[in-house]
Amino acid sequence: MKKYTLEAVVDGKFIRFNRTFKSRDEAINYIFRYYESHFMVNLKVNEEYYVNDNKHDIAYVYDYENRFRIARA
Numbered sequence: 126m127k128k129y130t131l132e133a134v135v136d137g138k139f140i141r142f143n144r145t146f147k148s149r150d151e152a153i154n155y156i157f158r159y160y161e162s163h164f165m166v167n168l169k170v171n172e173e174y175y176v177n178d179n180k181h182d183i184a185y186v187y188d189y190e191n192r193f194r195i196a197r198a
C-alpha cells in the first residue's frame with residue numbers, strides 16, 4: 126500500500142508529483158534522484174521540521190528555492 130505523497134520546490138518552481146510511495150525513505154530517494162537529474166548534486170538539507178506540528182508531514186529545506194515535503198496520506 127502506497128501512502129506517502131511528495132511535493133517539492135525545484136529551482137523556485139513548485140512541483141506536485143502524481144505518484145505515491147510505500148515509505149518516506151522511498152520518497153526521499155526519489156527526490157534526491159530527481160534533484161541530481163537536474164544537476165543539483167551538492168545540495169544539503171539545512172532544516173527539517175514538522176508542518177503544523179504533524180509528525181506525518183515533514184518539510185526538508187535546502188534553501189529558499191529548493192525544498193521538499195513528504196506527507197502521509
